[in-house]
Amino acid sequence: MPGYAVPSKETSQKTKYPDRKSYIYRFVLRDKQGTPFSLERPREFLSRKSIERRRRQNLPVDSTDLPVNPDYIHMLATAGTKIIGTSRWNNSVLAVTTDTAAIAPLRRLGCVKECTMVWQSPDSIIPLSRHYNYHDTFNSWDSVKTSPYGASEKQIATLNGMALHKKGYTGQGMTIAVLDGGFRNADKIPAISRIRKAGTRDFVYPPSKNIYRETDHGTKVLSVMGTHVPHIYIGTAPAATYWLLRCEDTRTEQPVEEDYWTMAAEFADSVGVDVINSSIGYNQYDHHYGDHRYHDMNGRTTLISRSASMLAGKGIVLVCSAGNSGMGSWKKIVFPADADDIITVGALTPQLVNAPFSGIGPTQDGRVKPDVMAPGSPVSVISGRGTVAPDIGTSFASPIVCGLVACLWQAHPEMTARDIIETVRRYADNYATPDNIFGYGIPDFKSALDSLPKNRVE
DSSP: OTTOSOOOSSOOSOEEOSSOOOEEEEEEESOOTTOSOOTTOGGGTSOHHHHHHHHHTTOOOOGGGSOOOHHHHHHHOOTTOEEEEEETTTTEEEEEESOGGGTHHHHTSTTEEEEEEEEEOOSEEOOOOOOOOOOSSOOGGGOOTTOTTBTTHHHHHTTTTHHHHHTTOSOTTOEEEEEESOOTTTTTSHHHHTSOEEEEEEOSSSOOSOGGGSOSHHHHHHHHHHOEETTTEEOSOTTSEEEEEEOOOTTOOOTHHHHHHHHHHHHHHHHTOSEEEEOOOBSOOGGGTTOOOGGGTTTTSSHHHHHHHTTGGGTOEEEEEOOSOTTSSSOBOOBTTTOSSSEEEEEEOTTSSBOTTSOBOOOTTOOOOSOEEEEOSSEEEEOTTSOEEEEOSHHHHHHHHHHHHHHHHHHOTTSOHHHHHHHHHHTBTTTTSOBTTTBTOOBOHHHHHHHSOSSOOO
């Protein structure tokens, strides 16, 4: 995402990339013939929770769920390559090499449909800040005695989210995956470390030694949903369980990050998450290699958006930031915000108008984007230093909506992912006259909750 990586405060000078010159290639395979996996035995590649989520929504396990054929992976794993990831949904394999000559014979394999270079190591990088200090207590002035929600009250109230919490729907039993670039000090800051976490995974190559010492962007996103410190800060889904998945490489911006994102989304599916928050997106890459165009914005052309468009069919609601390109030359939403059957979130100012940086629609095939709007300029977050602070961006508007989506679904578990998406749109204030700046408007979660049948499934 443009502007995602923040240069180090110690120095803005670049340093030499620490590893050997290397390249990553994406191999798209022709088929899954001969795979040892079977749709009759889904427990071999999906968790019980993932299968149950599909069963509850009457969704089939299909051929896209089958893992990549291990024989094909073996054929691509030569002396000159190392396999670093696969996508079962796109039937693709990522391989890294230091010798591009090793790729030529692999392109000619009968199982290979396409082969594209998606990453090359840079000559130099701007290091991120290595300040890991944090506060283990809040300042006295952070406490708001008149409000249980503290700093987060206004942003949740804008969407009438308290109505869900007052009825006991705070995300309990729901699992949310956070796809981001790092979660600095989320294991140490008391308010963040107490958030219920199912686990962490890193899909970036080379992987971080510790995702809790990377950027704090994911920490801020997580704080908006999971924090529960009365009178200081309460998030939108404080009782939910969270997977923290790193899929954004903050050192470079290259097409392989769409593969990382897809791998993270597939992992989230396999472990049974209900909702995904993605506050990252792409349209332009380093050296303009693999840049996207406006005509790609149809939810099907780019790899990341094809993957995102599959999530509702797996029973997952994706809540995605619209992107912060509104004031730049691009102006539009970024990928995968163009995907089908997701909730794309734009940013509001305190005056409840769109923030000028918030990406706009429509998609190339004429669908309304963004879907809904939420506070984003500014948003109160908890930073990687453990302080309550204002920040701006659609990155932080998205988790406000995401947490409330989880709470609404907790209240009505009989609903499908597509039901939830349509309900959030329907009970937004611009639903009757949607446009390409404001989408369907500001969702009203109280109206959404009140409108649904009372005889819900417990």
